[in-house]
Amino acid sequence: MPSPDAPQILLALQLANGYGAQPGAWRMPGTDPSAYTDMDVLVRYAQTAERGKIQLIFLADTPVLDVDLEQQAPHHATDPIVVLTSMARSTERIGLVATSSTTLNEPFTIARQFKALDIASHGRAGWNAVPTSIPAAAANYGITLPSRQDKYERAHEVVQVVQALWGSWEADAWVRDVEGRRFADMSKIRPVNLRGRHVASAGPLAIPPSEQGQPVIFQAGGGDAGLEVAARYATGVYANPFTIDEGRAHRDALRAAAERVGRDPDEVKLFAGFMPTVAASRRAALDRRRILDESVDLDQRVRYLGSMIGLPLTPAQLDEPLSADQLAAARPSPGDPRAPHALDVAQEGWTLRDVLAHGVIDYHPVVPGTAADVADHMQEWFEAGACDGFSLAVDVYADGVDTFVDEVVPLLQQRGLFHTDYEGTTLRDHLGAPAQYGTDPRLS
Template sequence: MTQTRQLHLNVNILHGGFYASAWRVPQADPRASIDIGHYVRSARIAERGKLDAMFLADQPALEDRAEEKSFNGLEPSITLAAIATATSHLGLIATISTSYNEPYNIARRFQTLDLLSGGRVGVNLVTTANGAAAANFGQTVMEHARRYARGQEFAEVLLKLWDSWEEDAFVGDKARNTLLDKRRIHRIDHEGAFFKVAGPLNVPRSPQGHPIIVQAGGSDDGRDFAARYADAVFSVGEDQDLALAYIGDLRRRAVANGRDPRSIVALPGLGTVIASTEAELRRREEELGSLIPLDYAVRRIGGTFGQDLSHLDLDAPFPDLPIPTNGGHTFARATLNFARQGNLTLRQLIYKLGGGIGHRVLVATPEAAADDIEAWFLSGAADGFNLMPDVLPDGLEIFVDHVVPILQKRGIFRTDYRENTLRERFGLPRPTSRYAELPRRTA
């Protein structure tokens, strides 16, 4: 029996909220970004709303202008370990850099999380282009293509390590004094351009086999990466036409890599400002906009393009800047598209993006927000969204209490959790070990 397509909703817990000014509003706690209670409260609200997963971004460096803007400081996998004990169903996705980690450590850490959470974990692989992060590891930012080549090999090693244990390798037979069947545990003996890893992993398979892989790149290299390895993509969707073109291209690349084109779940980022009336909506948007530090926002947009934009007139049309050769292509291209589509000034662009970079921001009443989400979903432009509420946790609570019931009433979003693992919830098949059909050998 064919299952009806179902909307997927994650929440991206960005410290105090998506808006750069979120920590300054009266109801916000300035210390929220370093308080585990803040993340647990947000996760419990998301679980109450039957959301698919909680997503944590990361940057392994102190963010620019951290003295006047909340930031992601807590290490995400440790944060998720705490959240796992406080939730029962919510998926748990954390970001790690393939540029400044070793695959064995990450394979072990996330497989451990997956076991402890009962199969609810995903890892978002990013190829970090931040200079401050590179300096923290005694390096300089790698050239774009090299970053992605390392990222792809990183993903390949992760999968080999997660596959190194076959399904029934853990025996636990007391009578036969057999804890493990070592014939079903395999060295991987990987040797590549970036990594040399013997294996096997020292952690067995989890209820969903192993964590899902999420990828967030929109460049040509990023799309190739996703087409080969990603189970879900955290994309940037400026409008439906561009989002449809993106997912169409991604699915064609997946087929070229021998994959089912529907095996990748497309989840564009969506900033949300939700209020019950138009008057309340305008008040909330104006309050958040008025508290955005303009010089910070100008510097952040400039950083996206690798340029100093402080000399620009805030009220002149945003210039047609070149995409940086060695920076983050995705957000630069998205920011330019927003500016071009609305013929926006720099000031207008800052407010439209909430002081952020590139992701679409939906400013709407609950009914209008549900209309927008449903239209994108039914058109095929998105399988769901990575939600980024304006202020946390109250922006998420407004969405859960007022938008989710409308989506449920329309029959496109779940009313309860029926699946046990994150992989099942995303409609993805459970992976089998690549070693399952090989002759048995000792690790």
């Protein structure tokens, strides 16, 4: 068992549309079909996560309708800030983090919304600062997507202006002197007057500091440009590695980049995306996922699986395993990091329907199995240095969040891998992030 002073796993729970990470979650028994707009349901999930001492809720967001609503629920929340504010008023400790695009939003709007959330939650807010890469989302704002270089130049400018605005009302400016008829010290509430190539703001922001000063910054971009944003500003970084080696390489690169710009690499925490399905057995977990798969196009998925492992698969073979000849001919696609795992699962003799139920083509690693199976995966990745924690995309929120909290969390705690209570009251406390108010003075 790790020593009491050993690092421990950090957990973020993704709560998006009110249903779950799988497309069929809205149709599952026990799920409220109206959960998409029911704040009480969403708040209950946040309260369950808080009961499990999970460090934060994360709402990803892309402001565009990207599914066919005839059969699927929307991917994202109605509005992340509204949902998190609802959660803030009914929870006490758990962090509240949402995406707001640096491409589509002006820095003053971001600064105002997230600092107001930080005040409302008593210092538990975080902002996931990412550019947008989807043309349809840009069209909703009446713009076309800029080049990648311009998007990331703008991202740097937006973060810097937002942080300057957050710090424009100094910590002791709010005097509230009733006898002296003095509300605040205006010498300590000053404009920022920043102008870059892409964005500008005069300021100041008329909101005082929260209990943690200002929101914590997260990042979820890829490539060298995304790594640079993360290294300079982020405390939490969302990543999508499919193997331990991928995760370790990403985390090592992130830590090295943070050190190059003058930050302590321990300040930057990598959250690996993870999709657990917890049940009494592996077979029961696969059966659960097979029901969820009734809402997806399995004909298309089985053909895609074939491209991953180098075989011309058809829907006619869905309920059969690969033949001996197919197994001999199968080769994992070198361009898809999920392919070796997909082939490993197929070689165990499962039908193709069950291979797909293992989540081999999902957007995060999937573990369908017992609570111990899920905890084993998390322990292996964490102890190998592949991540600092996990961003959990639970299959069905209605029962899956409670199951994770009641069955997986205690195992992690027994193994000394996860805390038994919050170490403080703010998100900055939960992540061990240093105090910061305004821009980081270490960065030029």
